[in-house]
Amino acid sequence: MEPDLFTAAAEARQEKDPSSSPLAVRMRPRTLDEVVGQQHLLKPGSPLRRLVGEGGGGPAGPSSVLLWGPPGIGKTTLAYVVSRATNKRFVELSAITAGVKEVRTVIDSARRAAGGFGKETVLFLDEIHRFSKAQQDSLLPAVENRWVTLIAATTENPYFSIISPLLSRSLLLTLETLTDEDLSGLLHRALTEERGLGGAVTLPADSEAHLLRIAGGDARRALTALEAAAGAAIDKSEKEISLQTLEETVDRAAVRYDRDGDQHYDVASALIKSIRGSDVDAALHYLARMIEAGEDPRFIARRLMISASEDIGLADPTALPTAVAAAQAVAMIGFPEAALTLSHATIALALAPKSNAATTAIGAALADVRNGLAGAVPPHLRDGHYKGAAKLGHAQGYVYPHDVAGGIAAQQYAPDEVHSKRYYEPTRYGAEARYADVVEKVRERLRGEGTSGPSGD
Known part of the structure; x- marks a missing residue:
């Protein structure tokens, strides 16, 4: 039996007895207008609209579409909607379990269906990145x-x-993470529509807030948790899903954390201060609270990148690359796996030697500039690559450091107004101790204890 026949049979069963399918399946959009979120892809005349034949002229566009985005935001749903809207067979494969043999079987079946019955096929291939070249x-x-x-x-x-x-x-469509507003609308539809829960229970504000937190932008997770909690409430003859029932159902305690209020900033501040204070256990506690509260992982990653420069700097030059790599990984994988990456980075930063020398250095330099200490660039440093520069004295007398023994030429670089300023004061912590030795030697050479060489521009 062909895969699409199973889909057809499942749809027939669902129409006859909607309760036989999970809530997430029952609430699956049937048209593009029912799709939650992704409004940037659903505008009139968009490639996705044209793909399903809206706007006149029948279905048009490429025969391959790539949907890129985190889990649970509607990639499978969009494929299913395209199939329904274009009246095509829908066959779903996962690159985790399927191989070339299964793909070829579907393609051969699609060719037979198109030739014998005039029925075209939509092949939805999930997790395609797991396929080899x-x-x-x-x-x-x-x-x-x-x-x-x-x-x-x-x-x-x-x-x-x-x-x-x-x-x-392929047409590449980038899907965005669903917002709380998107998920809230979906939950209310699931609560009230007949194909959903049909008004059997209600969802108070505190329960809804907790449900949105644990969903983490994942519609499937939100509907699955709602269905489980609704079932538990009905079993207890309750008309609403209390926070206690929801917590018992999903086996999580509601975290006291308001992403738009003081708690949001307090917990984020505590995370960074714990890293600064090298208390790795406290840092992990606050990280866990932010994750459990449904905080945007990209926000956490940004804070870690800032901390790497603000509080660690050159005491551990690997701290910033670690934080940047974590941010890139978070953007690519999303929750729940991103929690591991954020933990990795948080531990590394908390246990790294600390220095705020980079922070104080740029702060002092900015303060001087804002106070008017921004003199003229010394003539020998100015651009000399244009006609008439030599007559103005620009680039004349510049000593090319690569032509000097040691690579450091004794000449003035800063404007006269700040020539004697020392902005960078390295600590003796971690790898920065080496920079402390280097900067003193460099400053001595720049003041004249070096050898000059040929000039150039």
């Missing part, structure tokens, strides 16, 4: 010959994970 290559003939409409989903950057030939033949 050779496996992705096997999709190209089907895409080029339009044997199937390929809709592939990935949570990883497609420019790194998808082969160029497939990427160039």
Whole structure:
């Protein structure tokens, strides 16, 4: 039996008995207008609208679409909606369990269906980034010959994970994380619509807030938790889903944390101050509170990058690359796995030697500039690559450091007004101790205890 027949049978069962399917399946949008979020992709005349034939002229556009975004934001849903809107067979495969053999079977079936019944096929391939180059290559003939409409989903950057030939033949759609407003609207629809819970229970504000936190922008997770909590409330003959019932159902305590209020800033501040104070356990506690409260992982990653320069700096030159790598990883994988990356970075930063020398250095330099200490650039440092520069004395007498023994030329770089200023005062902590020795030697050479060499511009 072909895969799409299973889908058809499941749809028939759902229409006959909606309660036989999970709530997340029952609430799956049937048209683009029912899709939650992604408004940037759903505007009139957008490529996605044209793909399903809206706007006149029938279905148009590429035969391959790449959907890129974090889990639970509607990639499978969009593929399903395209299939329904274009009246095409819908076949779903996962790159985790399927291989070239399964893909070829679907493609052969699609060719037979198109030739024998005039029925085109939408092949939805989830987690396509898990396919090897050779496996992705096997999709190209089907895409080029339009044997199937390929809709592939990935949570990883497609420019790194998808082969160029497939990427160039595809319409790339970037999906955005669902907002609390998006999820709230979906929850209220699920509570009231007949295909959902049909008004059997209500969801008080505190329960809804907690449900949104634990969902973390994932619609599937939100609906699954709502269904479980609603079932528990109905079993207890309750008309509303209390916070206690919700907590018991999802086995989590409601974190006292307001992402838009004081707690948001207090906990974020405590995280950074714990890292600054080298208390790794306290830092992990506050990190856990932020994660559990549904904080945007990108916000946490940004704070860690700032901390790496503000509180560690050159005491551990690997701190900033670690924080930046964590931010990049978080953007690519999202929650829940991003919690591991944030923990990795938090531990590294908390246990790193600390220095705020970079912070105080730029602070002092900015203060002088703002107070008017911004004199003229010394003539020998000015640009000499234009006609007439020599007559003005620009770039004349400049000593090229690479032509000098030791690579440091004794000449003035700063304007006269700040020539004697010392902005950078390194600590003796960690790797910065080496910089402390180096900067003193460099300053001595710049003041004249070096050798001069040929000049240039």
